[in-house]
Amino acid sequence: MVAIIETNKLTKYYGKSRGILDVDLTIQEGEIFGFIGPNGAGKSTTIRTLLSLIKKTSGDAKIFGLDCHDHRVEILDQIGYLPSEVFYYDNMKAIDLLKYSASFYKKDCTQKIEDLAQKLELDLNKKIEDMSLGNKKKVGIIQGLLHSPKLIILDEPTSGLDPLIQKKFFDIIQEENKNGATVLFSSHILSEVQKICDRVAIIKEGKIISTQKISDLKDHAYKRVNLVFTNQIVDIEIEGMSDVQVQGNSISFLYKGDCNLLLKKLVQYRLQNIEINEPTLEEIFLHYYI
Ligand SMILES: Nc1ncnc2c1ncn2[C@@H]1O[C@H](COP(=O)(O)OP(=O)(O)OP(=O)(O)O)[C@@H](O)[C@H]1O
Numbered sequence: 001m002v003a004i005i006e007t008n009k010l011t012k013y014y015g016k017s018r019g020i021l022d023v024d025l026t027i028q029e030g031e032i033f034g035f036i037g038p039n040g041a042g043k044s045t046t047i048r049t050l051l052s053l054i055k056k057t058s059g060d061a062k063i064f065g066l067d068c069h070d071h072r073v074e075i076l077d078q079i080g081y082l083p084s085e086v087f088y089y090d091n092m093k094a095i096d097l098l099k100y101s102a103s104f105y106k107k108d109c110t111q112k113i114e115d116l117a118q119k120l121e122l123d124l125n126k127k128i129e130d131m132s133l134g135n136k137k138k139v140g141i142i143q144g145l146l147h148s149p150k151l152i153i154l155d156e157p158t159s160g161l162d163p164l165i166q167k168k169f170f171d172i173i174q175e176e177n178k179n180g181a182t183v184l185f186s187s188h189i190l191s192e193v194q195k196i197c198d199r200v201a202i203i204k205e206g207k208i209i210s211t212q213k214i215s216d217l218k219d220h221a222y223k224r225v226n227l228v229f230t231n232q233i234v235d236i237e238i239e240g241m242s243d244v245q246v247q248g249n250s251i252s253f254l255y256k257g258d259c260n261l262l263l264k265k266l267v268q269y270r271l272q273n274i275e276i277n278e279p280t281l282e283e284i285f286l287h288y289y290i
Pocket of ligand 1: 014017018019020038039040042043044188
């Protein structure tokens with residue numbers, strides 16, 4: 001297998017403050033690779049170092065087997081990058097901006113621009129200043145993909161997209177992947193990464209703390225269960241519950257196991273309310289990795 005991204009002890013300090021420390025990542029050709037961690041963990045720093053937008057402090061970073069810094073121009077030609085926030089010259093029409101972006105590549109991107117705009121239901125003849133945030137984001141998606149890049153780097157790509165467009169966006173990314181693109185997908189939302197990634201690296205306080213197959217992570221799936229009792233709280237014990245927190249007549253706990261067994265147990269209680277949610281990323285970190 002060919003490594004599309006390979007870092008070895010990649011480290012970046014901003015002056016004296018920590019950006020990332022000894023990051024080792026290997027992303028193989030054809031993977032959709034998730035990169036998750038809470039705010040400030042170092043996801044953007046890793047990506048910006050890979051793209052040579054900032055200079056590493058030490059360690060190595062290679063893309064397509066080439067040093068990211070020394071071969072910056074030829075590497076960037078084959079990358080589609082979607083930053084978390086997009087800024088544009090607002091008084092341009094979307095089509096003009098995209099044609100201008102396409103002019104930097106040596107291929108004809110006209111058909112691809114049209115196809116993507118159709119899939120995302122975007123009117124390219126509108127001025128960007130007249131567009132909603134979601135539509136501006138769509139322009140960013142097309143801009144990142146119009147040259148059919150070999151590597152797609154997404155930094156928190158779905159912020160500002162409604163669920164329907166998110167679904168279309170994921171379909172597009174999966175299609176690009178089927179056509180040969182490798183994808184690095186950074187996010188702080190685990191459930192989002194789980195939808196399309198094969199493997200995921202978890203970064204915390206600048207360090208990679210785990211790299212897992214998504215299928216393995218799903219086997220460990222926890223739920224956060226919140227119960228509000230009608231009257232007095234009952235002392236309940238269910239196999240698979242942990243991190244139990246009691247407050248007034250409410251109880252909250254993490255549950256790992258068969259949902260049907262949980263429901264069977266709960267049916268015997270008089271409840272005023274019940275909520276079953278995905279645990280937060282922080283909770284998952286606490287229970288898996290610390
Ligand atoms: N330009 C900068 N100057 C100084 N410190 C920075 C700079 N950019 C990032 N940092 C610090 O580097 C660390 C990693 O930040 P980074 O933005 O890479 O995290 P992140 O995982 O992408 O989080 P977020 O989702 O909030 O962007 C943080 O402690 C942050 O404060």
